[in-house]
Amino acid sequence: MIIGAETSKNFFNDLKDEQIQQCGVDLRVWKIFKLEGKGIIDFSNEKRELPKYIEIFNSEKDECITLDNGVYVVKVADYIKVPKNTAAFAYPRSSLLRMGSTLYSAVHDPGYEGRPEYLMHVFNPITIYKYARIAQIVFVECKDVRGCYDGIYKGK
Numbered sequence: 416m417i418i419g420a421e422t423s424k425n426f427f428n429d430l431k432d433e434q435i436q437q438c439g440v441d442l443r444v445w446k447i448f449k450l451e452g453k454g455i456i457d458f459s460n461e462k463r464e465l466p467k468y469i470e471i472f473n474s475e476k477d478e479c480i481t482l483d484n485g486v487y488v489v490k491v492a493d494y495i496k497v498p499k500n501t502a503a504f505a506y507p508r509s510s511l512l513r514m515g516s517t518l519y520s521a522v523h524d525p526g527y528e529g530r531p532e533y534l535m536h537v538f539n540p541i542t543i544y545k546y547a548r549i550a551q552i553v554f555v556e557c558k559d560v561r562g563c564y565d566g567i568y569k570g571k
C-alpha cells in the first residue's frame with residue numbers, strides 16, 4: 416500500500432511545503448554530473464566501478480544550468496531515511512517529462528538513508544534552476560523484508 420505524504424514527509428529532515436504532494440514528496444536537485452569513462456558491473460560487486468563523475472552544477476553555488484541532449488547523474492538535495500518496513504520509488508515530475516526529459520530510479524531499500532542519485536536523460540534542451548523540484552518519491556509498505564540496506568551508497 417502507498418504511504419501517503421502526511422506520513423512520508425516525516426522520512427525527511429527539512430522539507431519545504433511545496434515539496435509535499437498528495438501521496439509523494441517532490442525531490443530537489445542538488446548536484447548534476449556528466450559521466451566520464453565507462454562503468455564496470457559484475458555479479459559479486461568485486462569488479463564494480465563507477466565512471467568518473469564530473470560535477471557541472473551545484474545548487475549551493477550556481478543559479479541555473481542549461482543541459483543539452485544527453486545523459487547525466489542528478490544527486491538530490493533531500494536527505495531521506497527509508498523505514499525498515501518500507502521501500503520507495505522515484506518518478507520524474509510530469510513537468511519534466513512534458514519538457515522532453517526524464518529520470519530513471521532504482522529501488523530505495525528498507526533502511527536506506529542518504530541523498531539518492533538518479534539517471535537523467537535529456538531529449539530536449541532544458542534549463543534547470545537551483546533546487547528545482549524534478550522528481551517525486553513514493554513510499555510503499557513492505558512485507559517479509561529481508562534485512563535493511565547497508566551498502567556503499569548509505570549515508571551519502
Ligand SMILES: O=c1ccn([C@H]2C[C@H](O)[C@@H](COP(=O)(O)OP(=O)(O)OP(=O)(O)O)O2)c(=O)[nH]1
Nearest residue numbers: 520521522523524527531532533564566567568
Ligand atoms: O535510483 C536510485 C534508487 C535507489 N538509490 C539509493 C537507495 C538504495 O537503497 C541504494 C542502493 O540501491 P541498489 O540496491 O539498487 O544499489 P546496488 O547497485 O544494488 O548496490 P548495492 O550493492 O549497494 O546494493 O541507493 C539511489 O541512489 N538511486
